[in-house]
Amino acid sequence: MATQLKHLKVSPKEAHTATVIFLHGLGDSGHGWLPVAKMLWNSFPGVKWILPHAPGIPITLNRGMYMPGWFDLSTLDNLTDSKYDDEKGILKSIETTDQLIQQEIDLGIPENKIILGGFSQGGVISILTGLTTKRNLGGIIGLSTWVALNHKVDQIKSENANKIPIFWGHGTADQVVNYEYGQQSIELLTKKLGFPLLPSGTNFKRPGLRFESYEGLPHSSSPEEIEDLKNWLTEALK
DSSP: OOOOOOEEEEOOSSSOOEEEEEEOOTTOOGGGGHHHHHHHHTTOTTEEEEEEOOOEEEEGGGTTEEEEOSSOOOOSSOTTOGGGOOHHHHHHHHHHHHHHHHHHHHTTOOGGGEEEEEETHHHHHHHHHHHHOOSOOSEEEEESOOOOOTTTHHHHOOTTGGGSOEEEEEETTOTTTTHHHHHHHHHIIIIITOOOBOOTTOOOOSSOEEEEEETTOOSSOOHHHHHHHHHHHHHHTO
16 A cells, blocks of 8 residues: 655635645645645635645656655656656556545545645646546646646546546646647547537536636746636535
8 A cells, every 4th residue: 555645734714525635746845835725725614725745756857866756757848648657656646646535535525525636747646536536526626737648548547537527727838848738638638538628718517627728827827827726616616
């Protein structure tokens, strides 16, 4: 069994009715997304926020330096070419993330009141967990990310994956996870995997994949993206 992930927890303001688990990007920690959780805390009084810390692993891209990572990364130039994927590392992180989901279920939180999200590498894990889980999750969030293991994702996708709503935000000026990889991933989700793409201007639909582009945004988040996410979360947790 994979080791339990260390994590930050922001307790709900009122009775605990839902949980958002959000995974950071490469080299970061749960602390990196704490300001966002605190910003949204008032809007979602029944939500507990779980911000896991990735374990320190050697990252090939950074000359084998140890840093917090959900899986190894060897290049940023072929993110949608699965032959470069650290499949073993990705699957291990999916397993440890699922343990966090199970803990919330054990506390009595229904599967459809658990939202899993992530930024960059964390987004890869949240999207793939959503695609392969047998759980009826309330929603998946992917920010500035991509779909990994795309050579086999249609074989490992679970039957109920398409019912899970997805929010995907990506900056057009992303210098780390090129915007083009986000577009290719959305195409894979819609054309190959059958996710219904929401028309522009639609906030939320279940099922439905909402893809928002943020003009000029680099590899980070923005107040506009967080506002869109807040509106989407409001519907997802109804």
